[in-house]
Amino acid sequence: MAPGRKVLLAAAVAALAALIGVAFWRINELSLAYRELPVKHLNCQYLKNIDYGAEDVTILKDGLAFLSTGLHFPGMPSFSDDPGKMYVLDLLHPKPTPVELQIKGDLDLGSFNPHGISVYQDEADDSVYLFVVNHPQHNSQVEIFRYAEEDTLVHLKTVTHPLLYSVNDIVAVGVEHFYATNDSPFQYYLLQLLVVLLGLPLTDVVYYSPQEARVAAGGILGANGINVSPDKRYIYVSDILDHAVDVFERQDGEQLVFVKSVAVGSLCDNIEVDHRTGDVWLGCHPNGSKLSKYDPKDPPGSEVIQIKDILSERPVVSLEYADDGRQLMASTVAAPYEGKLIIGTVFHKALYCSLR
Numbered sequence: 001m002a003p004g005r006k007v008l009l010a011a012a013v014a015a016l017a018a019l020i021g022v023a024f025w026r027i028n029e030l031s032l033a034y035r036e037l038p039v040k041h042l043n044c045q046y047l048k049n050i051d052y053g054a055e056d057v058t059i060l061k062d063g064l065a066f067l068s069t070g071l072h073f074p075g076m077p078s079f080s081d082d083p084g085k086m087y088v089l090d091l092l093h094p095k096p097t098p099v100e101l102q103i104k105g106d107l108d109l110g111s112f113n114p115h116g117i118s119v120y121q122d123e124a125d126d127s128v129y130l131f132v133v134n135h136p137q138h139n140s141q142v143e144i145f146r147y148a149e150e151d152t153l154v155h156l157k158t159v160t161h162p163l164l165y166s167v168n169d170i171v172a173v174g175v176e177h178f179y180a181t182n183d184s185p186f187q188y189y190l191l192q193l194l195v196v197l198l199g200l201p202l203t204d205v206v207y208y209s210p211q212e213a214r215v216a217a218g219g220i221l222g223a224n225g226i227n228v229s230p231d232k233r234y235i236y237v238s239d240i241l242d243h244a245v246d247v248f249e250r251q252d253g254e255q256l257v258f259v260k261s262v263a264v265g266s267l268c269d270n271i272e273v274d275h276r277t278g279d280v281w282l283g284c285h286p287n288g289s290k291l292s293k294y295d296p297k298d299p300p301g302s303e304v305i306q307i308k309d310i311l312s313e314r315p316v317v318s319l320e321y322a323d324d325g326r327q328l329m330a331s332t333v334a335a336p337y338e339g340k341l342i343i344g345t346v347f348h349k350a351l352y353c354s355l356r
C-alpha cells in the first residue's frame, strides 16, 4: 500500500471510531443511562389478572378505568403469545378487579394488538366511546368502540390513513375525531436509529376526522403519549427523546400551536390528566438503555412524574413513584383518580396505589 493510502485509511478508521464514540455518547445521553434513580414507593398492590403489561390506562369521571394489555411491540419483550386484550375495572368498588372486555362486531381478535387508548364521553347521551391504537401485523390503525355496559365493547369502525403510519397514542376529541402521535418516521430499525442519533425531529401529531386528516404539529424528536386539558383547549405531547412534555394550543381548524416545553428529566411515555385538578401524570422509563437491553437480573425500572400547574409560568414537576424494577418494570402510564393511582407497564404487571 502506498503511504498516501495508509494515511487515508488511518484517517477513515479514526473517523469511524469517533463516529461510533459519538453515537454511544448520544445513545447514553438520550436514554439517560447515567442518571441515578432514587427509590420512592407508595402503598400499592398488584392488580389481579394483569400479567402481560397494561401499556395504557384511562379513567372516566365516574371511576371506570380501561386498560390495554398484552402489547407486542418491536424491540420490547412480551411474555404472552396471546393477542392483546382490553380490561375494565370499577374504582368505586372496594376491591377493584380488572375484568376482560368482550369485543363484539367485526374485528379480528386473533391479531388484536392494543397500544395507546382514549375515551370520549358524548355529553348528549352519555355514550362512552373507546379509541384504541391497534397494530395487527405491525400495522397502525385506530379502532373505535362503544362501551356497552358491564363488560362489552361494540366495535364501530377501523380507521386507517396514510398519515397514521406509526401511531403510538391517541386522544379523542369527538365521536370520530382524534389527535394521534406517530412515534417514528421509518419502519426500519437502522433508519430509526440514524434519525435519533442525528437528532432529527421528524415525528408528528396528526388530526383525524371523517372529513379530513392532516399533520397538526410536527418537528418533534420522539412524539409519544398525548392527552388534552380538562377544558379541551390544550394538547399535551410527551417528547420521550427530548425528556419533555410539549404544550400546544388548539386553534380554529384544529391546528396546534406550540406554547412551551416542560422538562421532565425522564423518558416519559403516556400522559393522563387529573379531571379535577388538571394535573398531568406521566409514566416514565428512567433508563432507556436498560429497557431496550432487558436483562431480568438487572431489570428496567419505573418512574411516575407529576406536573402541577403546567399552564402557569412555574409548573411544578415532582417525582411521585420510583422503583428499580424489582417491584415494577417499565412503567408506561400513571392514571390518577380521587387519591388513587393505577400504574401500567409495557410487559409486566400493573399497580393500584393509594396517594394518601
Ligand SMILES: *[C@@H]1O[C@H](CO)[C@@H](O)[C@H](O)[C@H]1NC(C)=O
Binding pocket: 032, 033, 034, 035, 036, 037, 287, 289, 290, 293
Ligand atoms: C442504565 O442502563 C445501562 C444498560 O443496562 C447500564 O449500563 C447503566 O449502568 C444504567 N444506568 C444506571 C444509572 O443505572
